[in-house]
Amino acid sequence: MTPVRRLTESRLSLLADSLTESERQVLRLLASCHLATADQVARSVLGGHRSATARRLAHRHLLRLAQLGLTRFFPDQSRARWPGRPGHVHALTTAGVKLTGGAATPGARQRSSWRPADAFLTHRLAITELYVRLVEAGRTGRAAVREFRVETDAWRTYRDPLSGRPCYVRPDALLRLVTAGLELSWFIELDRATESPRRIDAKCRAYRSYELSGVEQERYGIFPGVIFIVPDQPRASVIQRVISQQPAEARGLYVVTTEAAAVTALTNPPDDGAAAQPALALVGRPCPHPTHH
Template sequence: MSLPGSRPTTMRPLMRSGPVLTVEERQVMREVAIVHVTTASQIARLLFPDRSAEDAARAARQLLLRLERFGLTRKLTNPTRERRGGRPGYLHVLTEAGLRLTGVERAPGQRQRRSWRPSYHFVDHRLAITELYVRLREYAQANGSEMKEYQAEPDSWRHYTGFAGERLVLKPDALTRLLVPGLKLRLSWFIEVDRDTESPRRIAEKCTAYRRYELSEVEFRRFGVFPGVMFIVPDEARARVIRRVIAKRPAEDRGLFAVTTDNQAMEALHRPLPVAADQRP
């Protein structure tokens, strides 16, 4: 079973001596398996969209606490949140037992799961990827669209062989496939969640990597479509920087890429580029 908008996750049978999870607890496990790093407030918005913010947050914290006591999730101090008066901020990730239960093969910090202490910039970026997933789910509920798939890195990465036989890895921040009402189209996107931390040269290298992967035809042979590449940036000033990088690309490359600001991302992701549209729902 998988939630709308998720990649398939497998809830492997628990040992007889293990905990019996409720439906809501299993939902939490599936959501964390998709995004890998999340906050209680993001879980609250995913599971309890019709409750008040206070009630939803309380219910989410209780579920996460129970899963932590079962040894299936672990909380880490959130370095992106200032620790002033009141409740401190925490991140929630799956433990080794949680990874096994959900069938997740790769996750950030997996090799050092017990001692993992992610940096500020890592967490800021990862929570932005999770927030995109939450917003897409909320947008779908409000507008009648459907998120058929969402993969957060490393699930969104693509391993393939280059023209010279070298082993290459394309590393999108996320991949999503959306069904848009009235268009009869499935929109597929590789997503770069840009935090204004990379130079124009690095952006150009990313564009080259996407074009190289497109020319390999691996994605098209497997899925019948090559996703468009959407850069989601903090503001219009950053958008201009990335658009200038794209404008310097060869003419045949430019149509692969699109740029949008964070506050316009939902509308942009539901508006097709020719290369991002797949006629088969």
């Protein structure tokens, strides 16, 4: 892993002025998604180039940013790699976080030997991969990503209106897309088929409780839909059964889709007059103030 440099405010300002637009985009990607591979950087930031050129430029930009002390990298132990060419995962350093104005990124303030667990990397890179696929889809004229925040940046804290105790919802990501004059808002649960139906039920109830609090609507004007992205259809059936057991007025908040169909489900707004209630969640939905309940 590259060492984390301590950079003064004046040095950071000089570095910011010296960065190319592509390097700025790489930093913005890492500020948003926290972790990314060189391939993901190439596809999301440099997708206008041929694949080989994009990969070469991505490696060049990432190397320079690491040398400047704005990013760091470590071996990706979570998946198979080409023989003789280890893959790496890239993240912002503390200086990189400060320059981008982002929140803390995983391990940024920890010792240089920090190594995330394989399961952690697999999950986080899957979130980044979803973002990259959405960016690629946007180049074909589909919905454009306006905002993408992952895990801690997307988490919400509020107080139970009755007990006053702190409550939480912890989506894997928050997504806002723009298409056909609409803004589509989602809380994303990237399901790995590792959680029990009871745990999924608890998540559904937490989102509904947060919706009824009215906090999200007061802050942002709308409550995002909640989409569970699952590995396959059997897992989708498990989660659909959990949703079917939620209160009738809450079921339209949740959508289930497979990883293969995720981009389509996230980017297609409902047709006018669509009868299926889950489609309402695609653009989010307003909610009466909790005092009305």
